[in-house]
Amino acid sequence: MNRSSKMVVTFFTITAMLCAGSCAASGNDVCRTGRSLSCSVGDALAEWSVYRNDEYRFQIMYPPTFDRADVPNTLVTNGAVVTFVPAYDPSINEAGDRTNLISLSVTIGVSDSTGVPETETESDAPNDLVIRVWGRHPRFVRTYRSEGAVGSRYETVAFATRLPGKRYEITLFVHSANPGCYPAGTITIFDAAETLRLFETMVRTFSPSVEGACRLVE
Numbered sequence: 492m493n494r495s496s497k498m499v500v501t502f503f504t505i506t507a508m509l510c511a512g513s514c515a516a517s518g519n520d521v522c523r524t525g526r527s528l529s530c531s532v533g534d535a536l537a538e539w540s541v542y543r544n545d546e547y548r549f550q551i552m553y554p555p556t557f558d559r560a561d562v563p564n565t566l567v568t569n570g571a572v573v574t575f576v577p578a579y580d581p582s583i584n585e586a587g588d589r590t591n592l593i594s595l596s597v598t599i600g601v602s603d604s605t606g607v608p609e610t611e612t613e614s615d616a617p618n619d620l621v622i623r624v625w626g627r628h629p630r631f632v633r634t635y636r637s638e639g640a641v642g643s644r645y646e647t648v649a650f651a652t653r654l655p656g657k658r659y660e661i662t663l664f665v666h667s668a669n670p671g672c673y674p675a676g677t678i679t680i681f682d683a684a685e686t687l688r689l690f691e692t693m694v695r696t697f698s699p700s701v702e703g704a705c706r707l708v709e
Contacts, residue, residue: 536696547572547601549659552696554689560596568600568649568662575693584679591673592681593643593666597693600660604653631661631694642672648687650694661697663690 536552542559543550553559558578563571575597582592631650638645649662663686670680 536692539696542573542575544572547657549599549601549697549699551599551661551693551698553597553693557597564596564598564664567596567598567647567664568660570600570602570660571598572601574598581681584681588679589673589677590679590681591668591670593668595663595665595686597690598662598664599697600662602658602660604656604658642669643667644669648690654699659697661694663687 538555539552540555541550541552553575556578557575560574560576562574564574565571567574577595581595582590584590631652634647634649634651636647644665644667646665646667647662649660651658651660653659665683665686667681670678
């Protein structure tokens with residue numbers, strides 16, 4: 492199993508653990524939805540929009556089913572610059588079925604680099620996410636954390652990297668509920684693996700602007 496596959500398996504495992512959370516287990520008839528939370532990751536990137544920030548000298552692409560939030564989520568990552576959220580109710584899938592997903596977002600934070608090396612909480616970052624976006628750019632380092640309270644699960648997957656003087660972090664934040672908290676047969680389980688693949692695709696499109704990269708190394 493390659494490292495990228497391990498990451499997907501880890502996220503699936505976390506979702507499965509959610510079912511044994513604080514709400515009492517039941518015989519609920521829940522099924523896994525086959526619907527992507529957003530547009531298919533296989534959709535042409537030509538359909539995606541480009542967000543460019545000249546102040547912090549980076550750009551990233553995001554899918555047509557996401558919008559830029561009015562206010563960056565400063566609770567998710569330090570130095571939050573921009574947050575992207577679904578342009579529709581993420582708790583309802585394409586078939587109109589209710590799921591246990593409550594909300595999700597992708598936030599990019601930029602802060603001053605302290606020079607302290609990044610450390611990972613799990614295995615090494617997936618090989619296909621060891622991206623060199625410009626010159627001697629260091630690889631992205633993956634971190635993960637999860638916590639739960641009163642039937643809810645809060646999960647964060649982040650990829651961080653550094654350019655001279657700056658630390659960039661791209662963070663996926665997922666808020667979901669224990670399926671046992673719903674009446675039997677009323678929800679489907681959201682596709683956590685698809686969410687992760689969409690997020691990875693966004694990470695792969697991240698790059699500093701050409702002009703910004705030049706200024707950063709002056």
